[in-house]
Amino acid sequence: MSVETRIKKMFDTLKAESRGGLGVFITAGDPDYDTSLEIMKGLPGAGADMIEFGMPFSDPMADGPAIQVASQRSLANGQNMKKTLAMVTDFRSGNDVTPIILMGYYNPIYSYGVDAFLKDAKAAGIDGLIIVDLPPEEENELCLPALKAGINFIYLTAPTTSDERLPRVLEHASGFIYYVSITGITGTASTTAADIKPNIDRIRASTDIPLAVGFGIKTAENVADFNTIADAAIVGTAVVNVIAENLDENNAAKSGLIDKVLGFVRDLSEGTK
Amino acid sequence: MGDLNTYRAGPDEGGRFGIFGGRFVAETLMPLILDVEKAYKQYKDDPEFCDELEYYLKHYVGRPSPLYYAERMTEHLGGAKVYMKRDELNHTGAHKINSTMGQILLAKRMGKPRIIAETGAGQHGVATATVCALFGLECVVYMGATDIKRQAPNVFRMKLLGAEVVPVTSGTGTLKDAMNEALRDWVANVDNTYYLIGTVAGPHPYPTMVRDFQCIIGDETRVQMDEAESRLPDTLVASIGGGSNAMGLFHPFLDDSSVEIIGVEAAGLGIETGKHCASIKGGHPGVLHGNRTFLLQDDDGQIYDGHSISAGLDYPGIGPEHSWLHDVGRVKYVSVTDDEALEAFQLCTRLEGIIPALEPSHALAHVMKIAPDLPKDHLIVINLCGRGDKDVFAVAEMLGVEL
Numbered sequence: 249m250s251v252e253t254r255i256k257k258m259f260d261t262l263k264a265e266s267r268g269g270l271g272v273f274i275t276a277g278d279p280d281y282d283t284s285l286e287i288m289k290g291l292p293g294a295g296a297d298m299i300e301f302g303m304p305f306s307d308p309m310a311d312g313p314a315i316q317v318a319s320q321r322s323l324a325n326g327q328n329m330k331k332t333l334a335m336v337t338d339f340r341s342g343n344d345v346t347p348i349i350l351m352g353y354y355n356p357i358y359s360y361g362v363d364a365f366l367k368d369a370k371a372a373g374i375d376g377l378i379i380v381d382l383p384p385e386e387e388n389e390l391c392l393p394a395l396k397a398g399i400n401f402i403y404l405t406a407p408t409t410s411d412e413r414l415p416r417v418l419e420h421a422s423g424f425i426y427y428v429s430i431t432g433i434t435g436t437a438s439t440t441a442a443d444i445k446p447n448i449d450r451i452r453a454s455t456d457i458p459l460a461v462g463f464g465i466k467t468a469e470n471v472a473d474f475n476t477i478a479d480a481a482i483v484g485t486a487v488v489n490v491i492a493e494n495l496d497e498n499n500a501a502k503s504g505l506i507d508k509v510l511g512f513v514r515d516l517s518e519g520t521k
Numbered sequence: 522m523g524d525l526n527t528y529r530a531g532p533d534e535g536g537r538f539g540i541f542g543g544r545f546v547a548e549t550l551m552p553l554i555l556d557v558e559k560a561y562k563q564y565k566d567d568p569e570f571c572d573e574l575e576y577y578l579k580h581y582v583g584r585p586s587p588l589y590y591a592e593r594m595t596e597h598l599g600g601a602k603v604y605m606k607r608d609e610l611n612h613t614g615a616h617k618i619n620s621t622m623g624q625i626l627l628a629k630r631m632g633k634p635r636i637i638a639e640t641g642a643g644q645h646g647v648a649t650a651t652v653c654a655l656f657g658l659e660c661v662v663y664m665g666a667t668d669i670k671r672q673a674p675n676v677f678r679m680k681l682l683g684a685e686v687v688p689v690t691s692g693t694g695t696l697k698d699a700m701n702e703a704l705r706d707w708v709a710n711v712d713n714t715y716y717l718i719g720t721v722a723g724p725h726p727y728p729t730m731v732r733d734f735q736c737i738i739g740d741e742t743r744v745q746m747d748e749a750e751s752r753l754p755d756t757l758v759a760s761i762g763g764g765s766n767a768m769g770l771f772h773p774f775l776d777d778s779s780v781e782i783i784g785v786e787a788a789g790l791g792i793e794t795g796k797h798c799a800s801i802k803g804g805h806p807g808v809l810h811g812n813r814t815f816l817l818q819d820d821d822g823q824i825y826d827g828h829s830i831s832a833g834l835d836y837p838g839i840g841p842e843h844s845w846l847h848d849v850g851r852v853k854y855v856s857v858t859d860d861e862a863l864e865a866f867q868l869c870t871r872l873e874g875i876i877p878a879l880e881p882s883h884a885l886a887h888v889m890k891i892a893p894d895l896p897k898d899h900l901i902v903i904n905l906c907g908r909g910d911k912d913v914f915a916v917a918e919m920l921g922v923e924l
Contacts, residue, residue: 306692386545406547408550409552431549432705
């Protein structure tokens with residue numbers, strides 16, 4: 249099923265500009281609703297081509313300590329799914345171009361109700377979903393309903409995804425393929441474009457869908473390196489770390505936090521030029 | 522499960538019991554889980570595998586465990602005849618080793634030299650460290666930092682057995698976080714590591730595999746009850762955290778319609794207080810740790826920690842097959858408070874000379890409620906799935922006794 253969203257337009261634009269893209273992950277509501285919304289609104293101007301917007305969850309089992317704690321900060325300040333979608337609606341009132349991909353775990357969506365969630369997410373201006381704990385084996389839960397609702401469902405592929413399994417993962421993949429560059433959790437080990445090129449080539453040979461790389465990408469140099477083989481690079485933990493470094497002892501934002509985060513993203517975007 | 526004449530056919534190919542169960546894991550883990558499933562299918566009926574498992578269960582674990590007629594307890598309650606399935610007499614003092622032994626033999630055949638496990642009270646951690654010592658495998662146990670403080674003797678036992686115990690401070694530092702951390706370890710060590718899950722939860726095939734290894738409890742009970750009374754029991758009672766001891770006792774009897782089956786959840790300070798571990802009575806369906814099941818969660822789908830006097834019942838979910846058995850009405854789920862369990866703990870100790878773990882004390886507390894009103898020829902089996910040595914310090918504290 250072909251679902252065309254802002255994601256396709258973005259990759260078309262990147263192609264026309266002959267450059268790779270930058271995806272930036274932040275957790276919705278981290279460290280608080282207003283600060284998070286301001287960061288979100290500033291991301292496109294700072295050079296982010298798309299936004300991976302984390303839905304906080306109490307038990308983020310594919311994430312490292314930095315993103316776990318970001319979830320906790322956000323939840324402690326009262327973030328929930330309704331507020332996350334409200335932030336997207338607010339963002340969309342000033343930006344109708346930058347793709348927004350909700351990223352997280354299934355339970356908060358299941359709890360919200362799949363039909364209600366898809367309706368509200370589409371209305372808010374969500375383009376895609378990356379749900380870590382929904383592999384192709386569970387595609388009836390959300391992937392197929394999301395495609396029907398006009399939202400891309402983005403599958404993760406990993407170094408452990410074998411040739412035998414790859415077609416199963418690609419069967420309903422849409423938007424882009426998210427290649428997990430390491431076997432591990434977010435914000436831990438790092439690899440290089442040269443190391444993962446054989447795997448990327450393997451996936452490219454099986455699909456025309458754009459491909460983004462994530463996990464362990466921390467600097468503008470990393471972004472440039474991975475964009476030699478991918479269509480976009482996604483940075484999460486390194487951005488979340490800048491938020492964490494600019495909090496006071498009560499986890500409240502220190503003045504200048506937003507500028508520091510956006511400054512860091514601006515630096516990262518040098519890797520896309 | 523299209524066959525309406527059996528409750529024992531599940532799960533389906535996707536690992537589902539009705540809507541419950543499944544394989545809700547990250548792509549990186551998916552191939553590993555499919556490998557475990559393939560290996561389990563290959564070996565579960567393999568004569569050499571079965572012989573080896575039987576050998577160790579008999580000569581190392583000490584099976585079969587007795588089915589003991591608790592005469593003084595029966596007299597005291599004045600009604601139904603109470604039998605105790607003595608799985609607390611197993612090596613390491615609980616039913617956990619039934620499954621760790623099965624899984625370690627599987628891990629060996631899969632060529633995995635490194636074993637990881639999660640533990641709450643420490644019983645599963647000890648059982649895992651024990652079989653790792655027996656077979657010379659590396660063992661890493663994840664345990665919540667809060668639980669490490671509460672269960673110091675078990676932590677030391679695991680270390681003596683050669684295991685590395687990793688304190689988990691992420692999240693709330695309890696059993697659910699230990700399971701998250703074990704999953705994170707597995708994602709990072711895919712080539713050499715086997716994740717040895719302790720209960721009938723997690724992604725398919727774990728709920729099925731752990732159940733199958735624990736079914737020896739119910740299979741033995743059937744034979745032993747036939748020897749003792751020449752018939753089936755009338756009521757089975759077992760405590761439920763994740764639910765592995767209960768599933769092991771219940772499953773072989775699911776299709777015997779005359780047998781009433783009761784699972785006992787931990788009501789903690791009372792379900793109405795919100796401080797409990799009763800996933801079925803006080804939770805609703807959600808997805809966590811690879812499966813859909815009843816969970817303790819808020820309106821936004823965020824998981825919260827349970828409370829129980831018993832660290833072994835302190836898990837915010839329950840095995841998916843239990844959720845299904847509740848849904849279809851085959852098993853009745855009830856709950857028992859901390860205070861009721863503590864009273865049962867003391868009564869069993871004084872009347873029978875058996876110090877039960879706080880987990881089966883919950884089952885016993887329910888038996889104390891129902892037995893007096895039942896006829897004298899009514900046969901109850903309670904699964905005494907663990908011994909209480911590990912709990913004596915905690916009980917002393919609760920009773921206000923200084924040791």
